[in-house]
Amino acid sequence: MVSLSDVARSAHVSKMTVSRVINHPEQVSLEIRTEVQRVINQLGYVQNRAGRALANHRHYNIAFILLDNVDEIEPYYAHLLIHLTDVLQSYGYTLEMRHERNFDVTNVDGFLVSGVRHSDYDALRNLSVPVVIYGSEPGITAVDIDNTIGTQLATELLLKQSYQHILFLGMDVDEAFELNREAGYRQAMQTAEKPIQIYKLANDEHVSREFLIGQSLMPQTGIVAATDRLALGALRACIHQGLSVPRDVGIVGFDGIYVHQLAEQSLTTVKQPLKDIAQQMVQLLLDELSGKTVQSVYIVPELLIGETTN
Amino acid sequence: MVSLSDVARSAHVSKMTVSRVINHPEQVSLEIRTEVQRVINQLGYVQNRAGRALANHRHYNIAFILLDNVDEIEPYYAHLLIHLTDVLQSYGYTLEMRHERNFDVTNVDGFLVSGVRHSDYDALRNLSVPVVIYGSEPGITAVDIDNTIGTQLATELLLKQSYQHILFLGMDVDEAFELNREAGYRQAMQTAEKPIQIYKLANDEHVSREFLIGQSLMPQTGIVAATDRLALGALRACIHQGLSVPRDVGIVGFDGIYVHQLAEQSLTTVKQPLKDIAQQMVQLLLDELSGKTVQSVYIVPELLIGETTN
Incomplete structure (x- = not known):
């Protein structure tokens, strides 16, 4: 069966162009349109499924x-x-x-x-x-969203509220959104001339709780978490250690969808709109x-x- | 414009029958099919959107x-x-x-x-x-799911584990799924000849927490909750009152999707498959x-x- 790729190759155009000729001919020059249509007819390319065969310009x-x-x-x-x-x-x-x-x-x-x-x-x-x-x-x-600005805002809030040690609880994935959230924390800390402390964990509230209990959190700590699940685990580590939130420890999560409301105390968070x-x-x-x-x-x-x- | 309803009325058949003639003619008797098709042609009914006009029998x-x-x-x-x-x-x-x-x-x-x-x-x-x-x-x-059997299983588990006072935390909605969950609890309690205690609340963990704190839970209570969110609030009421779960209070939720894992202790729950x-x-x-x-x-x-x- 003749494919869209076959048409593109024979007509010396991209698949996108062939697709445009079929779906939005008004966007393609007369010259290219004529040539692609000629190849379509020559090769007997059958536009599959109902919509296309009707020569509608859109599937909607x-x-x-x-x-x-x-x-x-x-x-x-x-x-x-x-x-x-x-x-x-x-x-x-x-x-x-x-x-x-x-x-x-x-x-x-x-x-x-x-x-x-x-x-x-x-x-x-x-x-x-x-x-x-x-x-x-x-x-x-x-x-x-601008992930960097998100964690920058989160870090600045904790700095303004005078938490002394502010750490970043990141996800251990090598993806742009995570690296940008890390960068936002880093930039705000550098501007404030404060030491940077970054941990990377699986995105799981149980994991972050256990990890932070192992670290023995100090009073006057601020935690910028890359997700609300990590923030939830941080909150539970504080409760476990008898630290009061937000008096002893301040926490800001990231996402603002569902999880932040389900926490023991509603989380301050960077909201995804x-x-x-x-x-x-x-x-x-x-x-x-x-x-x-x-x-x-x-x-x-x-x-x-x-x-x-x- | 002629509609499917117009065709149904003129042909003295249901809209479903007209739809069947169009999409699955093999399911309709020859007599009805012929008559409906005659009316379609007579009225000039145009099958809308691409798919139908192609006389495909299915849109898939x-x-x-x-x-x-x-x-x-x-x-x-x-x-x-x-x-x-x-x-x-x-x-x-x-x-x-x-x-x-x-x-x-x-x-x-x-x-x-x-x-x-x-x-x-x-x-x-x-x-x-x-x-x-x-x-x-x-x-x-x-x-x-058989909601009644679900809460019956939940109630029987708590009875078997020798919790003395077993109550049902329901949702204040008048819908079949809720009434069936209530019925399952009721039946298991009647079979065990235990007193029935039913409360109906908004499906919100904060609401159920506050409510149960107001009730001052007793040790040896079992709680069958109509949802995991209600169960989560029950767990938090116990934590707040210094009651140990499951030693002092046993809790079974309902749903088993996401919320049960996010709780401070993972919830025992009726799982929706x-x-x-x-x-x-x-x-x-x-x-x-x-x-x-x-x-x-x-x-x-x-x-x-x-x-x-x-």
Whole structure:
């Protein structure tokens, strides 16, 4: 069977161009359009599934791909997904849910992707339809929060509240979001000329609790955690050691979705504005679909003040 | 514009029958098929969106509708959704995500629905395509766990472990799942000839904590909670009052998704087998689509033993 790639090769254009000729011919020059259409007819390329065969210019269907395993699913995703569904619906688009690495472009106009890791970027760069990721990666249209500013705000809050020893509880993954959260802490500490103390752990409240109990926390410690789960473990280590939060120890988490409210004391945290993120992801994707030049968007997060800081 | 309802009325058949003639003619008798097709041609009914116009017999697309508000979203949904996506994909179907009351049947073969409340049932009964709900309702194909057996198992466990006063912490909603969980506790207590003590609260760990602190829990109390969030509040009330769990108080929650692991001590809980539920929901829907007579399925749940019982 003749594929989109075959058409692209014979017509000496990219798969994206072939896809544009099929779905958005108005965005392609007459010359290229004519040539690609000639190759399509010559090779007998059959546009698969119902929508395409009708020569509609859009499927009005966007796939959301979740790249995490079911065991790693955070409450997070349900919220992002519902916001994306609502935003797409407001534009007359449907959201097709995908799990794991299903990059089949049949019947979709584009992809929204979350949970992307290093190993996925090549596949994403080679797709024939537009992609917007939730995250950060050069060369891929992205929406993200500014993770660095997030932890900078968190660190500055603890500095302002006069905690003496401020440490960073990071995740032991080598991904941009984590390194940026670490950098925000580092920058704020350097500006304040305070010593830097960084620990990296699995993202699990039990792990961070045990680890900090082993460290015997001192009064007047401030903890900047890379996630609310790590912050939750820190809070429990304090309770275990008889340290009062926020009087003896101040804690700021990161995410602000579900977990921060479930803690014994509501966590002060850097809040991911998922509704804004969803809005921006859809906007960028639709702009790209209509041929506009788009730039990645970084949203400045805000602190959500809970009961773990003064 | 001529609608599916117009065709149904003129042909003196149900909308479901018209839908079947269009999507699964093999399931409809020759006589009815011929008549409905005659009316379709006569009225000039245009099957909307790409798929139908192609006269494909299936869209191979199922809509999942989440009927809860974004503020009420439990971690739960992300897990159910991912399992449904995986199962549908294994059958060659896509999952279209819907939020709130979007029962538009364009381009979908059927609906899977979660978070259904009383007020939704009429709308669900009047759809022209098959529906399977996660829940229980006479006259609608459903997959559910047997909630009554769930709390019966929970209550029997606490009875066996010799807790003296066993109370039920329910949700203050008038929905079948809650009433069935209450009934399971009631039946186990009646069989054991023990006094029944039922409280109904908002499903919030802070609410149940405050409530139980106000009640001054006695040692040798067993608590059957209708959700893990209520159980989490019960655990915190015990910690606050200096009662040791499970030595002084035994607690069993309900759900076993995310929250039970995030608790200070992992909760013993009635586990919702979401993977099985997803498998059964899809199976029933596809059976119904291929014209089989289907019956609602009730899955017997199991206890997940944590650190809040002996």
